[in-house]
Amino acid sequence: MIDTPDNHLKSPKESKSLVWLSSKTKAKTCQLCGKPVQYKVPTEKYIYFECRQGHGWREYYQDQGGSRPQPAKVIRQLGDLFTEEQKKIYSCITAILAEDKIMQWQIDILEKINYLCEQCHASKQDIYQVLKLITLYHKALGDGEK
């Protein structure tokens, strides 16, 4: 095999998403099950963490009576969770959900995902990731304020 200058290893595609974990955060584990934290969502008052098993909890910032330093950037709306690519997929999904009402179709979830993949020119993994982020957003910023 000829070693050309182009033949270098490509670095893995980096995500610009805020919830993408740094190696430091990956070392953090869940207090309930001990599994590593998979997502973190910095909101205006706290950081929401979620482990691989789906256990979620909040850690408040110092000015909220907690011990966390406030991050420079926080999530204020769903769009803040997405990368540019994911935003396009999200718009596409919501357009389909609004117009085609596929969630009411009598087909199983896998077929719905396949349909979304075709219509949005996205991979299954991309679709799952976007759907996961929507769920994550609602869990992180949803009820529980009181």
Ligand SMILES: [Zn+2]
């Ligand atoms: Zn857990």
